[in-house]
Amino acid sequence: MLGPLGLVMLIGSFMYARGAYTTAIVRSESMTPTYTVGERLVFERVDGAEVRRGDVVLYSSPERYGPGLSVIQRVVGVGGDRVVCCEGTGADERITVNGKPLDESYVQEGIADGMHRPYDVKVPEGRLFLLGDHRLNSRDSRAFSSDHGGTVPVGAVQGRVTDERAVPAALVVIMLLGVPVALAGLGFGIAAFVVRRRSRAVPPMPPWAVQV
Template structure:
């Protein structure tokens, strides 16, 4: 195989592979994730103001208890998307609370262990509630219970303050480092695409290079 053909074959292999990795990674990240900046203190100390977070887009049916979700409910929070933690899903029975150090939320009769709440305060508003979460809805609270506008304050909205799963835009999966693997995949694709392009240019250059014919073994002048 000639040098030009070898370079051309290498280019045909690396350039498409690089483009597939690059474009595929970018499209997947754009379609599956979004980034948000925490603008309020209702999720402290878990997520403080100014924290950059990555939110995975998914259907509300994929949400579980304990997830922190991004949602927007018409008529609440000035229609802005907010972050809250899921305490109960459809069919759950959520009850609050005791008093003082005995203050505790129960879900389906079991005390909820919440190491993430600020200062260990499970409620702090002294507003008891007893909610049977409707199917297709979520009962949500902020981690900073004394500084969070959440399901507790919309009990008379006809849905006991719960949020429709269809209002959920995604689930928090961590900070920007969460996307590092996909970004590295895209970077690898960029390198391969650039390499393939360079090999293609080199192959064309080799093919176009004029080959000087060898001198004949006999005199050419008389």
Template sequence: MGRARGLGIAAVVVGLVGLLAGLGGVVYGRYAFGGSVVSGESMAPTFGRGDRVVFERIDGSEVRRGDVVVFSAPDRYGFDALVIERVVGVGGDRVACCTGEARDARVTLNGEPLREPYLKGAEAGGGYPAYDVRVPEGRLFLLGDHRANARDSRAFLDDRGGTLPTSAIRGRVIDDYTVPVVLGVAMIAGVVLVLVAAGLGIAAMVVRRRARAVVPPPPPWAARV
């Protein structure tokens, strides 16, 4: 029975480790990360229609200039789905467009031309009228990378300069998938360990039944002459 007991203990230990790894990965992954599918071309060429993006759930106060974020603004867009755009200005910044002419035009940030290598066709203005916005504290100025095909802060300049409250931010798009991959491995490992624990449990029951089925030989004094 000693072997059966050992297998049973191993099954419990391995099973608990598997549950902790699997459930821990699932819970943390759902809490820390999210996913979305790009439905338009406003962020092309960085992200195109149908691209799947992963974002880390952060507070809007953690957003930095240049971050690509997902947010919800049903009062502005008329739907609850997530919108993806790039943060150009944060609270206190002055964002204006455009200096220069035609394809040489540039958005300026606090008076300095903004380098934007991600733009589609290098069109900084995208055909929108000129603007000069001082971003209020606690708000963000957002633009799409495809300026000619983006309904971003420029389309809502009459609403506090088109800026968006940081509370609308749901997450920051990531390009380093190390943490999500580690979480995925942890979840898979958890499933494997639970299956191993089940196998150990079955083995323990088999050994226990076999031990009970063995009939000990009769004692010498029970033998008949």
């Protein structure tokens, strides 16, 4: 039983982790100071329709960034939202969503815009408006205003960043435990096979008494 149990633990947890999570390494400074270049992030695979404002997502947009490349940005507006830049000036400058200024404590140096190009976008249903946290160094929705106001379809989302590492870590532990359990089962199986072979090699005792 140990062998099959170990294989179930190893293969089952691997397949679940592969289907439920993915990872990516930060390649640019567009999300600093929240995430730094070289940092590996864990993303839970979710339907793009499930993401909310403030979520950081991994998505692909080949027509904008090239094939095979994924981008990490923050969701600022979802379908039906009106995203406007900007209200206030200087350190008080704020992006507004549906008329309410955003409190973006995560942006680099407190700069909410950085491009000095006002925009007023009504996010279509089924699409997302995304920005990097480093507004002075991010090629995000602002750079593609002629294409649906810079928004991307929810279907482009590949995952949502999660700081909850307990579940992925538990899956790794189960996978690691599965290896010795499977090996132990294999070892016991081989030992049992050898014992059976040896027991068959011993001649049976005669049914009568033997005198010397």
